[in-house]
Amino acid sequence: MSASSPDAAIRPVPTAELEQIARGEHGHPHALLGPHPYDGAVTLRVLRPLAERVVARGTFGEIALEHEHEGVWAGVLPVADVPDYRLVVTYDGVEVGPQDDAYRFLPTLGEVDLHLINEGRHENLWQVLGARVHHYEAPGAAAVDGTSFAVWAPAARGVRLKGDFNRWDGREHPMRQLGTSGVWELFVPDVGSGTAYKFAILGPDGQWREKADPMATWAEQPPHTASKVFASSHVWGDGEWMAARREKHPVAEPMSVYEMHLASWRKNYDGSLWSWEQLADDLVAYLADLRFTHVELMPVMQHPFGGSWGYHVTGYFAADSRFGDPDGLKLLIDRLHQAGIGVILDWVPGHFATDEWALARFDGTPLYESPDPQRGWHPEWGSFIFDFGRPEVRNFLYANALYWLEEFHADGLRVDGVASMLYLDYARKDGEWTPNIHGGHENLEAVQFLQEMNATVYKRVPGITTIAEESTSWPGVTRATSSDGLGFGFKWNMGWMHDSLGYLAREPVHRSYHHGELTFSLVYAFSENYVLPLSHDEVVHGKGSLLRKMPGDRWQQLANLRAYLGFMWAHPGKQLLFMGSEFGQESEWAESRELDWWLLDHPEHRGLHALVRDLNGVYRDTAALWRRDHEGAGFSWIDANDAGRNVFSFVRRGAEGDADLVCVANFAAVPHPGYRLGLPAAGRWEEVLNSDASVYSGSGVGNLGGVEAVAGDWSGQPAHADVVLPPLATVWFRKAD
Known part of the structure; x- marks a missing residue:
């Protein structure tokens, strides 16, 4: 270390700049604070507004600094070069330190x-x-x-x-x-x-x-609102899953999704939430037993109000601290992957919470939200809308998508509220919105963002998927961005959901007059890559549970639900079922309490649970049900017009070498013995699934041992067999080897 001038002066700084430092208005505090060579020595300034005494210690010894102005302390270190030093600060007679000085370091961003x-x-x-x-x-x-x-x-x-x-x-x-x-x-x-x-x-x-920090990866538990520093120490064990994922094309893979709200799936005896670690033990085992291919988690990003279900986010990069630290969520996803279960995360880039300590007016101006209230405020949800026209905001959002896919190994993102993003007049009356530059109602900036986001994540993370919750007829939601589509992997089929639930809610005697509600979905089934969603939105706000939507007594309600799920699992598209529906949750879902697990003490509810397990098992093993979901050639009606008997029959086909699967659904309350069914080939056909089987608490009517199809045209098929169709039941047949 070079010798210093014995009579060196303190580097002078204008009082006005010291006042700026004290007021927090100096944009470059490092220019004044910290060590600065001057006059053959080093001037050291530190900011300790409440200190009684400040001392610098190092190889040069101990130098007491003098109070200069409004909490700024200054002194001369008797060295020519900047030394390594520490500070000891006295507050109310108590020494604190030695402590390092933040103002001796260069920037960490390039x-x-x-x-x-x-x-x-x-x-x-x-x-x-x-x-x-x-x-x-x-x-x-x-x-x-x-x-x-x-x-x-x-x-x-x-x-x-x-x-x-x-x-x-x-x-x-x-x-x-x-x-x-x-x-x-x-x-x-x-x-x-x-x-x-x-x-x-x-x-x-x-x-x-x-x-709070918009980029924080951890946060205090609500109602506390501070961010927390976090350094991950999780060591991933899902290497085999991740390697295989890179080679997959989800549209041609099996996908049966269990949608869930983690906070209300199960709770501890005292009503507290389960931890990530508890979920990693019990949830993984539960889903593996049911053979779901994927789980979709309603938002796990930090949000202050539990009643929002996570859709009013304050911390986009922070895993919900109610369950533990971020490594706990990584553990859960890791364990799911090791059990062969993919993970889809709900993601909310369309709007954000209004809490004053979060993103709203972040730097004192509309920063993340659009300054135009016609574009920056969501009248239906009472939240701010992101400024999709600002490149830095779009960057924040698509980087957030990459963060969950790369850092947490998520296999997909289900994008919430896409329709609200696409239209300038969404939830607005005349006069409350302004057309775009072409005079239309499309939000061109939001379209640009969605295309940019999808193109980026598919480029960076092969094998993942994005899923749009989009309820309108916007063209090309799942068309590639290179062909002017939005670039999503899948779109929720809200039309199928609405029509099919409307049909099933009717008494069987009236269904023949509404037969087209179940066949209409096949008119457009291959216009997009679809997910068939029976989601949380259908079992809240007075809509009742899925079971309660079904008509009749309890036996009929359960039979209707079993038949409906059997029809759904065979219908083109991927399946999504909200938690509790797999065992016939009776009461409407509420985020404040756990599911009605006691229902599994009843054999009829255990039967529904067993059916869902078998639906998933046969589905996984039957490529005809998923390999050509996106192609019209993978489906053909046998008879779409048997309205008088409430029967629907069709064939699902896979690639060459995959066995065809025939689905027949009888939504009448009476059986149809001796029902002549057209089949793709003569020979023995096995009954591989029957939702009315005794093991599912059904009546046990069916075709044990299978049926023998004989050559002869019937319903456009080259062969036929006389089968028994149970009441309120779906039956699957597959050609025996």
């Missing part, structure tokens, strides 16, 4: 990162913004561990960092603005995982606002 952020093209945004535990190799000093904090707040006049490490006094840690990027950054040494923090942001209106 120019390329800042350029990509400004362009809205930083695909790994979570790796540069937020709070990242960082190992800092400081020149000429020992390596230091700490946390790098960075936040995008372009309109802010100043940003302070407050948290556990500074007794929640943000005055000690003003952040620096990195050029004109709008990004504010500060590396704080000796801060690690588990530390709670917030940003204090001075808006252009002169008001300070305390904000």
Whole structure:
């Protein structure tokens, strides 16, 4: 270390700049604070507003700093080069330290990162913004561990960092603005995982606002609102699954989805929520037993109000802390993968929560939300709408999609509320919206975002899928973006859901007059790649449970439901069933309590549960039911017009070498013995599934031992057999080898 001037002066700083530092309005605090060579020595300034005494310690000895102005302390270190030093600070007679100084470190973001952020093209945004535990190799000093904090707040006049490490006094840690990027950054040494923090942001209106970190990966449990530093230590064990996923094309793979709300699936005896670890033990075993191929989790992102079911998000990069830390969610997904179960996460890029401590008016201006209330406010849901025309906001969202797919190994994203994003007049009356530049009602910026998001995730993460909750006739939802489609992998078939539930809700004697409600879906079944959704939306808000939608007494209700699920699993498209429906949940779903598990003590409900297990098992093993879901050639009616007997029959076909499957559904309350059924080939046909079987608590009517088809045209088929159709039942037949 070079010798210093014995009479070196303190590097002078204008009082006005010191006042700016004290007020938190200086965009470049590192230019004043920390060590600065001057006059043959090093001037050290630190900001400790409530301190009684500040001492710097190092190889140079111990130097007491003098209070200079409004909490700024200054002194001269008797060295020529910047040394490694620590501070000891006295508050109310108590010494704190030695502690490192945040203002001796260079920025942790590079120019390329800042350029990509400004362009809205930083695909790994979570790796540069937020709070990242960082190992800092400081020149000429020992390596230091700490946390790098960075936040995008372009309109802010100043940003302070407050948290556990500074007794929640943000005055000690003003952040620096990195050029004109709008990004504010500060590396704080000796801060690690588990530390709670917030940003204090001075808006252009002169008001300070305390904000949670938009990029935080962990948060305090509600009602607390601070963000938390998190460093993952999870070691993944799903390598085999991930390698296989890269080679898959989900549209031509089996997909039967169990949709669930984690907080109300099961609860502890005291009413508290299960942890990620409990779910990893019991949920995985439950789903594996039922043989579902996928589970869809309603939003697991941080949200303050449980009654929103997770659809009013405040922390887009943070796993819900009610269940534990983010590694717990990774453990759950890891275990699901190891059990052969894919994971789809509900994702909400269309709107966000209004809580003042979160994204709303983040830097004192409409930043994440559109400044135009006709585009930035959702009148139906009482939430803010993202500004899809701002590249940085689109970047925030598609980087978030990548984050869950890459960091948490999610296999797909079900995108909530796509219809509300696509239309400027969604939930708005005349005069409450303004047409686009072409005079139409399409939200062109939202379309651009969805295309950009889909193109990006499919490029980066092969084998995953995205699923649109889209309830209109928007063309090309699942068409490739290169062909001007939105680029989704699948779309929810809301029309099928509405029509089929309407049909099933009728008494069997009236169904013949509404036969077309079940056949109409095949008119458009191959216009998109569809998921058939019996979701949470159909069992809340007075709609009743799936079981209660069915007419008749309890036996008939269960028989109707079994027949309906058998028809659904054979229908073109992937299946989605909300939790509880697999055993006939009787009461309407409520997020405040767990499912009615006691129903499984009753044999008729255990029978429905067993049917769902067998539906999934046969479905997985029958390629004809999924390999050509997206092709019209994979389906043909046998008889779509037997309205008088409430019967529907059709063939599902796979690729060459796959055995055909014939489905016959009888939605009449009486059996049809001796029913002549056209079949694709003569020979023996096995009854591989019968929803009226005794094992499912049905009446036991059926075709044990199978049926013998003989040559002879019938219903456009080259062969036929006389079969028994049980009442309120679906039967599947497959050609014997």
